[in-house]
Amino acid sequence: MPYVNIKVTGGSEAPTAEQKAELIRGVTDLLGRVLNKNAATTVVIIDEVAMDNWGVGGETTTVRRQKAKFNS
Amino acid sequence: MPYVNIKVTGGSEAPTAEQKAELIRGVTDLLGRVLNKNAATTVVIIDEVAMDNWGVGGETTTVRRQKAKFNS
Amino acid sequence: MPYVNIKVTGGSEAPTAEQKAELIRGVTDLLGRVLNKNAATTVVIIDEVAMDNWGVGGETTTVRRQKAKFNS
Amino acid sequence: MPYVNIKVTGGSEAPTAEQKAELIRGVTDLLGRVLNKNAATTVVIIDEVAMDNWGVGGETTTVRRQKAKFNS
Amino acid sequence: MPYVNIKVTGGSEAPTAEQKAELIRGVTDLLGRVLNKNAATTVVIIDEVAMDNWGVGGETTTVRRQKAKFNS
Amino acid sequence: MPYVNIKVTGGSEAPTAEQKAELIRGVTDLLGRVLNKNAATTVVIIDEVAMDNWGVGGETTTVRRQKAKFNS
Numbered sequence: 001m002p003y004v005n006i007k008v009t010g011g012s013e014a015p016t017a018e019q020k021a022e023l024i025r026g027v028t029d030l031l032g033r034v035l036n037k038n039a040a041t042t043v044v045i046i047d048e049v050a051m052d053n054w055g056v057g058g059e060t061t062t063v064r065r066q067k068a069k070f071n072s
Numbered sequence: 073m074p075y076v077n078i079k080v081t082g083g084s085e086a087p088t089a090e091q092k093a094e095l096i097r098g099v100t101d102l103l104g105r106v107l108n109k110n111a112a113t114t115v116v117i118i119d120e121v122a123m124d125n126w127g128v129g130g131e132t133t134t135v136r137r138q139k140a141k142f143n144s
Numbered sequence: 145m146p147y148v149n150i151k152v153t154g155g156s157e158a159p160t161a162e163q164k165a166e167l168i169r170g171v172t173d174l175l176g177r178v179l180n181k182n183a184a185t186t187v188v189i190i191d192e193v194a195m196d197n198w199g200v201g202g203e204t205t206t207v208r209r210q211k212a213k214f215n216s
Numbered sequence: 217m218p219y220v221n222i223k224v225t226g227g228s229e230a231p232t233a234e235q236k237a238e239l240i241r242g243v244t245d246l247l248g249r250v251l252n253k254n255a256a257t258t259v260v261i262i263d264e265v266a267m268d269n270w271g272v273g274g275e276t277t278t279v280r281r282q283k284a285k286f287n288s
Numbered sequence: 289m290p291y292v293n294i295k296v297t298g299g300s301e302a303p304t305a306e307q308k309a310e311l312i313r314g315v316t317d318l319l320g321r322v323l324n325k326n327a328a329t330t331v332v333i334i335d336e337v338a339m340d341n342w343g344v345g346g347e348t349t350t351v352r353r354q355k356a357k358f359n360s
Numbered sequence: 361m362p363y364v365n366i367k368v369t370g371g372s373e374a375p376t377a378e379q380k381a382e383l384i385r386g387v388t389d390l391l392g393r394v395l396n397k398n399a400a401t402t403v404v405i406i407d408e409v410a411m412d413n414w415g416v417g418g419e420t421t422t423v424r425r426q427k428a429k430f431n432s
Contacts, residue, residue, distance in 0.1 A: 001187075001344060001349070002295060003189065004294050004295070004315075007291040008319075008323060015323055017132070017134070019322050019323060020125060021127075021135070022322045023318065023319070024127030024130060025127075025131070026318040026322065027315055027318060028129070030318065031294075034303075034307050034310045035303055035307060040128075042127075042128070042130070043126075043128055043145075044127035045079060045121055045126055045127075046126075046127075047121075049263075052236050053236060053261060053262040053263070054259075054261055054289070055259070055261075056257075056260075056289060056329060057258070058240060058244035058245065058255045058258070059240065060236065062233070063237070073152075073200060073403075075150075075403060076148065076149070076151070076171075078175075079148070080146045080175075081145065087178075089268045089276070089278070091178050091179060092269060092276065093268075093279070095178055096271030096274060096276055098177075099148075099171055099174060102167065103150075107163060113272075113273075115272055115361075115363060116270070117223060117269060118270075118271075119265075126145070128185065161340045164341060165348050168343030168346060168348055169346045169347070172345070172346035184345045186343075186344070186345070187343070187344055188343035188344075189342055190341040191341070192341070193405055193407075196380050197380060197405060198405055198406075199381075199385075199406075200403055201399050201401075201402070202385045202402070203381070203384065204377075204384055207381070217331075218366060218367060219366075220366050220367070220387075221364070221365045223362060224361075224397070231394075231395055235394050239391070239395070242394065243364075243387055243390060246387060247368075247383070250382045251368060251383075257329070257416065259291060272401065277361070305422070309423070312419065316418035329416075329417075330415075330416070331414075331416055333414055334414075334415075335409075
């Protein structure tokens with residue numbers, strides 16, 4: 001009966017439909033294996049977050065990606 | 073002062089503006105009736121989730137809907 | 145298949161087990177009535193939040209309740 | 217290591233990229249100042265919510281904005 | 289940089305510290321494998337929800353567990 | 361009308377009542393300053409998460425704190 005919410009960056013980094021299906025299958029399996037949870041009632045919701053809307057280290061991901069490019 | 077978040081499938085299954093207004097009114101009334109909460113400060117946020125991003129039983133809703141169609 | 149999260153103040157304002165059951169039943173019925181959602185897969189999670197941890201108007205609920213008492 | 221989620225109305229009220237960057241910087245600074253949290257692992261996610269999907273006082277923000285205009 | 293929130297029932301069904309560590313490791317690995325996400329910035333938060341506070345099918349988990357026992 | 365959720369580690373790292381009040385005031389001010397949001401309807405909820413329930417880098421915070429101590 002678990003509920004799982006996965007947030008990842010979207011836009012040019014958005015997962016494909018296949019990758020999303022794999023995440024849903026993988027985390028449902030994990031909960032069955034570790035906690036014996038029933039897959040039938042395991043709910044997984046994936047949120048794709050725009051890079052301007054996701055901050056780490058006080059900066060948006062947009063800015064972080066630009067700096068990473070500049071430094072590489 | 074309650075906060076309510078409702079997540080439903082979007083896309084072709086997305087609720088209309090009228091249905092969303094009815095959900096907001098309904099859940100606000102419920103909290104007033106059961107817990108005597110003040111409607112003025114009851115906040116309701118509805119998220120519409122793409123069917124590829126919502127999994128149950130280890131499968132995306134996209135796949136579940138296709139199987140349901142096939143079996144009907 | 146909806147997912148609903150309801151946050152209310154806990155502690156001395158916490159809902160009873162009966163009130164929580166009534167909220168769960170009520171919001172599940174609402175989603176069935178308005179959006180024809182299947183009750184069997186409607187998930188509702190209630191969070192009880194300590195009054196020091198809930199702010200409105202820039203103040204904790206603890207402070208707001210004291211002011212309300214003082215003014216009444 | 218804190219995690220912060222900020223939800224604001226989107227659409228015509230959506231914050232600009234600059235405002236989002238300022239929110240991310242500001243809340244990361246706040247957590248460093250008040251709780252001595254490490255900015256490098258502070259995550260901030262901003263959600264922009266459609267006005268039909270955000271309710272207060274039992275009404276959608278769409279309706280509330282129309283009434284505010286009518287009364288002004 | 290993903291963020292994952294896992295909600296499971298707590299109380300007598302709460303996962304042990306070892307099981308929680310295994311969930312955190314497992315979902316972090318999954319995101320690395322499927323999406324090539326950096327483990328160092330993958331955040332996982334597990335919430336344990338009281339059985340009176342978790343509803344499925346319009347009933348609390350407390351009631352569902354009693355019925356399951358009665359029927360077995 | 362914004363809604364803000366702040367998650368920090370609890371237990372021995374839990375913020376005091378004063379620190380929580382300061383976070384609530386600070387983030388409410390920030391939203392007023394940057395987005396001109398009305399403080400009266402700004403809601404802030406702080407969650408304190410047990411260190412076994414918070415993972416970064418595939419490890420619980422409990423384990424990370426032990427390693428940090430060992431290395432210092």
